[in-house]
Amino acid sequence: MLLADFGTTYAKFIDLAAPEPHPYLEAAKKIKADLRVDMATGHNAKRYTTKYVNELTALARGGEYLINEPDFTLLDCGSRDIKFIRYEKGKMADMGWNAECGASMGFTIELLGRYYNIDFTKLEVPQTSFSVTCGVLGISQIFDEITTGCDETQAVARFVKSIALNAHRFAGEPDRLYLSGGLCANPLFVRSFPGTVIPLGRFVLLRGLSVVAGMEASWP
């Protein structure tokens, strides 16, 4: 059974029929149009499957499986959108999905990293941040910072911290936050959150799909 999470920049797959299933990534732009999978989530998913599971459901089921605590907040930061789910006493208590205002954060961070050739593993978390609503408006803020004499790398670092603070606020400002999605791979972003952050990686939604399919045991 082939499961997939079709994200904006990357698609994530796992073949649960394989002898030793393991998840893998593929750049979204390299996926062939005639690909068909057994079950999928993600904003492009309906193009590739007849069994679509919405992203928040996949996130929640993946979180329930991986975290196994009655109270938790799980925030997923991808290329295009951010979404969170909060559980209290083992039940869903709150959720949110921001795909319009506040969107394109991950995409913008990746774009800026490439444009300015920034190694996010080597950047310290800056002291200050600035107010950004979304990735696109944030770019204008970066240019403003640079024109007032701020170093380019420092301006981008402030932007990344601002995005992390926005995402933290969006998730209800928990002291302890589980983080999933592509931005888990950006150490500056992860360290920019206030409080404790526990990164779970890119495959939480895929894990959620395996739960929905009733095949979580096939993927230890």
Place this chain on the structure above:
Amino acid sequence: MGIVGVPPLHIMAALEKCRATLFDLDETIVRRDMEETILYLPRVYCAILRTVVINSLHLDLQAIIMDVGPGKCDCALHVATILADRLSIPVLTTINRDTTPYGNPLCTADMPLPEKIAQICKSIQSTARHRELPACLPTAAFWGVPPRDFSLLALFPNTTHVYGWTRCMENKTPADLRLESLYNAAVPTVFFAQSFCAKTALAKHLADKHPCALFLDNDISAGSSVRAKIQAFLELSGACHASC
């Protein structure tokens, strides 16, 4: 005759008496590009009132009766001013403070939610008493105003009870803030308001108080993330299974 909001009963009775053909201008009647409204209103404005402007511009109306004040909103008052200034027909404003309760049989009925809310909207055009309907046991609740895009209502189960201003509409007491603020804490509830509407504050406030709630705002049409939010909320809260 165009009507906006819920005009007072005595006005509706007079309109009934003269058998006026009524158009509820809050509803999408004329399908034109919403961008036409930027000649009259800021682009970032309530989609319902932008719809009122589109309908007013393109329907052949003799007059418009707009309810403004606590039974509708301040934005309607300002839109009434603009339409009165820009149109050649009379634009009359009313302030509905009716307090006679008509009840809420549709709000609690077992019926597809789009049909239920469409019937509530239609009911404001009549002064007749509501037909009795058996109340169902609720599995979900929708709080708020009738959305501009009714397609988002199709995601709810038939056993969804209706609260908020829509309940006030059926009760014919649109300025009843106590009734508008009512919710059922025992049932998973979506608190909905149109984006850029003052009611977003009340929707968010009540959603924060409710133990199992989703605060939702939407502008012109319901996109994929809005639909997915509703679907996931109904499924994860136990109000509705993935297949419903």
